[in-house]
Amino acid sequence: MNDGDVEHSGNETTATAEGTTRREFLKVLGVAGAGAAAAACGPPDTGDKLIPYLIPPDDIVPGTSVSYATLLTGAGPEPLAIHAQVRDGRVIKLEGNPSRPTGGALSALAHSSLQDLYDPDRVPGPRQRTANGLVDATWEDGIAAAGAAVAGGSTVLLTPPAVGSAARFYQEWAAAVGATWMPWEPLGLEALRTAHGIAFGIDAIPTYEINSSDHIVCFGADFLGTWLAPVEMGARFAAARMPGHGVQARFSFVGPRLSLSGLKADEWIPARAGTEVLVALALAREIASRKADGRAARVESVLDPFTLDSVAEAAGIEAEKLRRLADQVATAKAPIALPPGIAAQGPVATDMHLAVILLNYVCGAIGSTVKFDGETVRPRHVPFAAIADLGRRMSAGEIQTLIVAGVNPAYATPASLGFAEALSKVPNVISLSPHADETTSAAGWILPSHHELESWGDGLLSRDYMALAQPVMQPVFDTRQREDILLQIATAAGAADSFQAADYSGYLQGVWRELHDRLPAGAPGFDDWWYQALADGGVSLAVPPVTDVAPPLTAAAANYSFRATAAPADFSLITYPTVQFYDGRGANRPWMQEFPDAVTKAVWNAWVELHPETAGPLGVETGDLVQVRTEAGSVTAPAYVYRGIRPDTLAVPLGQGHAAYGRTAAGRGFNALDLLDGTPDQRSGALAYAGAAATLTATGQRGKLVIMQGSDVDLGREIAELINIDDVPDAMEHEIDLTTLVEAAYDSDPRSPYRWGMAIDLNACTGCGACVTACYSENNLPVVGEDLCDQGREMSWLQIMRYYEDTEEGFQAVHFPTLCQQCGDAPCEPVCPVYAAYHTPEGLNGQVYNRCVGTRYCANNCPYKVRRFNWFTYERPYPLNLQLNPDVTVRSKGVMEKCTFCVQRINRAKLDAKDEGRLVADGEIQTACMQSCPTQAITFGNLKDPASRVSRMAKGARGYRMLDELNTRPAVTYLKSVTHAAMPESEHGHGGDSEHGD
Numbered sequence: 001m002n003d004g005d006v007e008h009s010g011n012e013t014t015a016t017a018e019g020t021t022r023r024e025f026l027k028v029l030g031v032a033g034a035g036a037a038a039a040a041c042g043p044p045d046t047g048d049k050l051i052p053y054l055i056p057p058d059d060i061v062p063g064t065s066v067s068y069a070t071l072l073t074g075a076g077p078e079p080l081a082i083h084a085q086v087r088d089g090r091v092i093k094l095e096g097n098p099s100r101p102t103g104g105a106l107s108a109l110a111h112s113s114l115q116d117l118y119d120p121d122r123v124p125g126p127r128q129r130t131a132n133g134l135v136d137a138t139w140e141d142g143i144a145a146a147g148a149a150v151a152g153g154s155t156v157l158l159t160p161p162a163v164g165s166a167a168r169f170y171q172e173w174a175a176a177v178g179a180t181w182m183p184w185e186p187l188g189l190e191a192l193r194t195a196h197g198i199a200f201g202i203d204a205i206p207t208y209e210i211n212s213s214d215h216i217v218c219f220g221a222d223f224l225g226t227w228l229a230p231v232e233m234g235a236r237f238a239a240a241r242m243p244g245h246g247v248q249a250r251f252s253f254v255g256p257r258l259s260l261s262g263l264k265a266d267e268w269i270p271a272r273a274g275t276e277v278l279v280a281l282a283l284a285r286e287i288a289s290r291k292a293d294g295r296a297a298r299v300e301s302v303l304d305p306f307t308l309d310s311v312a313e314a315a316g317i318e319a320e321k322l323r324r325l326a327d328q329v330a331t332a333k334a335p336i337a338l339p340p341g342i343a344a345q346g347p348v349a350t351d352m353h354l355a356v357i358l359l360n361y362v363c364g365a366i367g368s369t370v371k372f373d374g375e376t377v378r379p380r381h382v383p384f385a386a387i388a389d390l391g392r393r394m395s396a397g398e399i400q401t402l403i404v405a406g407v408n409p410a411y412a413t414p415a416s417l418g419f420a421e422a423l424s425k426v427p428n429v430i431s432l433s434p435h436a437d438e439t440t441s442a443a444g445w446i447l448p449s450h451h452e453l454e455s456w457g458d459g460l461l462s463r464d465y466m467a468l469a470q471p472v473m474q475p476v477f478d479t480r481q482r483e484d485i486l487l488q489i490a491t492a493a494g495a496a497d498s499f500q501a502a503d504y505s506g507y508l509q510g511v512w513r514e515l516h517d518r519l520p521a522g523a524p525g526f527d528d529w530w531y532q533a534l535a536d537g538g539v540s541l542a543v544p545p546v547t548d549v550a551p552p553l554t555a556a557a558a559n560y561s562f563r564a565t566a567a568p569a570d571f572s573l574i575t576y577p578t579v580q581f582y583d584g585r586g587a588n589r590p591w592m593q594e595f596p597d598a599v600t601k602a603v604w605n606a607w608v609e610l611h612p613e614t615a616g617p618l619g620v621e622t623g624d625l626v627q628v629r630t631e632a633g634s635v636t637a638p639a640y641v642y643r644g645i646r647p648d649t650l651a652v653p654l655g656q657g658h659a660a661y662g663r664t665a666a667g668r669g670f671n672a673l674d675l676l677d678g679t680p681d682q683r684s685g686a687l688a689y690a691g692a693a694a695t696l697t698a699t700g701q702r703g704k705l706v707i708m709q710g711s712d713v714d715l716g717r718e719i720a721e722l723i724n725i726d727d728v729p730d731a732m733e734h735e736i737d738l739t740t741l742v743e744a745a746y747d748s749d750p751r752s753p754y755r756w757g758m759a760i761d762l763n764a765c766t767g768c769g770a771c772v773t774a775c776y777s778e779n780n781l782p783v784v785g786e787d788l789c790d791q792g793r794e795m796s797w798l799q800i801m802r803y804y805e806d807t808e809e810g811f812q813a814v815h816f817p818t819l820c821q822q823c824g825d826a827p828c829e830p831v832c833p834v835y836a837a838y839h840t841p842e843g844l845n846g847q848v849y850n851r852c853v854g855t856r857y858c859a860n861n862c863p864y865k866v867r868r869f870n871w872f873t874y875e876r877p878y879p880l881n882l883q884l885n886p887d888v889t890v891r892s893k894g895v896m897e898k899c900t901f902c903v904q905r906i907n908r909a910k911l912d913a914k915d916e917g918r919l920v921a922d923g924e925i926q927t928a929c930m931q932s933c934p935t936q937a938i939t940f941g942n943l944k945d946p947a948s949r950v951s952r953m954a955k956g957a958r959g960y961r962m963l964d965e966l967n968t969r970p971a972v973t974y975l976k977s978v979t980h981a982a983m984p985e986s987e988h989g990h991g992g993d994s995e996h997g998d
Ligand code: SF4
Pocket: 764, 765, 766, 767, 768, 769, 770, 771, 772, 800, 815, 817, 932, 933, 934, 935, 936, 937, 938
């Protein structure tokens, strides 16, 4: 999006500003089509032949998508098994691999990997830096130069943490050429790993089975958004929070700021930044004193100083609140404590993790809801401190050659560390990054590697499942597989003999042959087994059963000397990753820039969060420019006034750009890391993202912060409903009568067997936005940019509204997915002068683009404000246009559009059913949003089938319809969100009071 320093762009490879030329399209279509076909049964055809479809390949039906199983490792904190939908050689959509436990679910960031693949700012081929800047170069020259540099010694290879065979490959490569391999993840788990080493003497990341818990106490981890495994944890969280399926787990959040995860909590314990460690220890002490068992006796002395009252004072919270939490945890059957994550990772990060481990230990959660499987599937990586040390060695001239592949240390380390300057002291900086980024901008050579979707790979998803990654299309640009580039560099450096395989796909197959050799007699031959693994996306591994799920506590932990941080005089600063940008990797993806942040609902910028009590005396309102200053630096950015943050705390998101309103290579806004001094936690070497002392100044100027939600509350219109768990009506008392929806002639044709409808469970929705991005991807939604968003001209068919509902002691968020309600008596339809808005026999509100003349009467008459008008013809610069879904019309200027429940998927299923002489079965159609949702908050189906899941949910006790009093008869039923928090007297019984006819 920004040109940056690298002198190439989408325009360089684009023949016309409007998009791809026919010649370019045919290049990708012909070559990639053959490649995608080959990808299902082996390495892609690397020939550059244009192959017309006069005689199409056997497994390709023109106009029909083919699904290829592969693996995504670079889309956030967890590796994800996916299905890539490939049409005519182009990947057009990503979905979760339905054979895995998380089903078709994916995160928003994972969906946007498509825009990473088709990013116009990718480096299109080898580049060499000369006195005239970066110029085109040949692969031969680049490999030769890199080989000579590596042969010169003192080489460091910096990569992301490698899962599966890549880790072995990098180790062997480094050994062969005499280099040092440093796998690094900026938002890593080093503090958690170190704490478990101290506690149990093991190098492991446990599994947090929150789905089996009845009380979740989170000490800061954004486990539903950005920490550890949000897609998997989202599913576990939903399972724990389903009323009617046993007891809904209670959820308490401890920390100075409510994150995406924190907004779902029943209770907020707003402990001062850095004191979460004390709260965990005080809770552990209190519970240990009540249990008085062997575990309690073991940790008695280490917990003794941390009384509830003294800790409450230090943490700035009411002792009564803490005492009540201790009561609840002590009486819970299966409590679980979740660690600090990134946003609470301060200068004593290891201590904080260890305190949470001790709490889990005394609660009996270790081995019960927190399980160790003996070996971790999470790849190891060096801590931040090692990267800081690398920077020092680079500055001292000790590093001759730095090969950077897939990480961006010049951006992802605090500016105070001086990594960007240190790069200039390294004689040979070679970037294998596929993208132009801050580190690439300092490289002497850029040898761009393939995108993950163009690459081979593998990785452990669980201890008993090895996933396989395969190229799902031919490379978009003149790039090579990262490991192949390294092999070629090794050859040029004279280390060819160290590797038997000619390329990485051969190397990978060699490793998998070893796996195959371990299969019992009678197993299929390698070729059959390999092709089946490619088709399935991986193989199950025979592993011994887990025996040691609860390792004993070490003496070191039982006698640990805990450290706490002193509260700063002015403000504590928190920097935190977001679901849209994570560590910054999402900043060049338009879908992510236009996806409203889950907490603030802001787009296209970064901001500073401050409490109303902080903003008031300064006269600051949301959007006013404020300056935050720390010892390391300062930023000036728009304020966001947020009631979910302590008055003595400021928070800024990570992942945007460097300078105000313009990252040097991608993204916009500012880089929050500029505010950190880079001091690591002494025990683990982890970077302290939280706890820096900061000051705040109002500049008196107005900035620009586009917020995509008008009001934080529903103004008493009962749009988003939150009820106390005791007010959930009896399951037999159905609130909604579906009769009119399925029988009234206007709602749907009585002769049609279908009346499509949807149920959305607000209790399950976490606001993660995966559904929103899936909708953009499936339905070719355009991105309009900051200015048009500001004018209310966004094009999103599905928006997640975040409403605050007051509880007796605070507030709780209800995330409210808003989309076309497919009304039975739709106000949009009768006002259209040309019948573009019409009612289908199956009850959908159809929209005939070709008829629409753009009067916008329909949008004016829609009470839900879910119709979107194309004020312009929005362009997608090449190769972003290759992502477009051919099943969905690309709309142009002057046309109204909106959600139609993915009618293209409905029609496909109906055609399949018709071919087979049957009706569409329940669950056969998944809308894109439903498929993507990690918590299964969305259910779609046929309301005329009384046994369908959507019918049963729509008639369920918590069901209600938005603005039902308007008698629009929506086909979307919302299920009320449920809380353990006491509701104000006036709110009691919303779930079953007279207004809704219970
Ligand atoms: S409905 Fe959408 S925002 Fe809500 S949990 Fe599901 S995917 Fe996330």
